Amino acid sequence: xxxxxxxxxxxxxxxxxxxxxxxxxxxxxxxxxxxxxxxxxxxxxxxxxxxxxxxxxxxxxxxxxxxxxxxxxxxxxxxxxxxxxxxxxxxxxxxxxxxxxxxxxxxxxx
Amino acid sequence: xxxxxxxxxxxxxxxxxxxxxxxxxxxxxxxxxxxxxxxxxxxxxxxxxxxxxxxxxxxxxxxxxxxxxxxxxxxxxxxxxxxxxxxxxxxxxxxxxxxxxxxxxxxxxxxxxxx
Numbered sequence: 001x002x003x004x005x006x007x008x009x010x011x012x013x014x015x016x017x018x019x020x021x022x023x024x025x026x027x028x029x030x031x032x033x034x035x036x037x038x039x040x041x042x043x044x045x046x047x048x049x050x051x052x053x054x055x056x057x058x059x060x061x062x063x064x065x066x067x068x069x070x071x072x073x074x075x076x077x078x079x080x081x082x083x084x085x086x087x088x089x090x091x092x093x094x095x096x097x098x099x100x101x102x103x104x105x106x107x108x109x110x
Numbered sequence: 111x112x113x114x115x116x117x118x119x120x121x122x123x124x125x126x127x128x129x130x131x132x133x134x135x136x137x138x139x140x141x142x143x144x145x146x147x148x149x150x151x152x153x154x155x156x157x158x159x160x161x162x163x164x165x166x167x168x169x170x171x172x173x174x175x176x177x178x179x180x181x182x183x184x185x186x187x188x189x190x191x192x193x194x195x196x197x198x199x200x201x202x203x204x205x206x207x208x209x210x211x212x213x214x215x216x217x218x219x220x221x222x223x224x225x
Contacts, residue, residue: 032212034214096159098156
């Protein structure tokens with residue numbers, strides 16, 4: 001099955017700085033790569049996604065890049081704010097199943 | 111618009127007791143439905159998924175079972191809970207058909223503590 005690895009497991013950044021989270025996947029057949037943000041005690045919420053026919057996608061302060069050849073994708077958050085503090089999960093999809101990374105706890109220091 | 115409901119939100123159960131978590135989706139037909147478990151400080155583990163009524167696929171051998179008695183209802187059950195069943199259980203759905211690659215939307219989660 002698909003194996004998704006996510007790094008780092010924790011990330012502390014100064015408010016206003018950028019945060020980058022990286023993921024790799026194992027199955028070249030994966031074709032959909034979403035990113036989720038989970039706040040304490042809540043279900044994960046989709047923040048951005050990218051499909052395998054696209055190399056980069058941006059939505060305001062959030063961007064995702066995909067390198068199909070290397071089988072890795074990354075989340076970039078610019079101008080971080082305190083409300084960006086949360087756990088972020090990457091995922092890769094084959095067919096009906098979405099496999100998740102282990103998560104990155106992001107803390108934005110004021 | 112589509113909404114997903116999951117209950118109960120929290121549950122404290124003794125070891126050996128039964129479990130029933132319920133999930134329903136509104137505003138769509140024939141969704142793909144999923145149960146994930148999240149252990150404390152850990153990632154999301156897919157437990158079961160269903161692409162139609164009565165169709166259940168199990169991802170991990172375990173003490174749990176799932177059923178889909180109606181199109182938009184998904185139930186997670188256990189006959190006898192173990193301590194290791196403690197965790198945060200998340201129901202999710204995607205648009206049905208097409209083989210996947212659709213946005214997965216999660217419910218608010220059910221926190222289970224087995225004592």
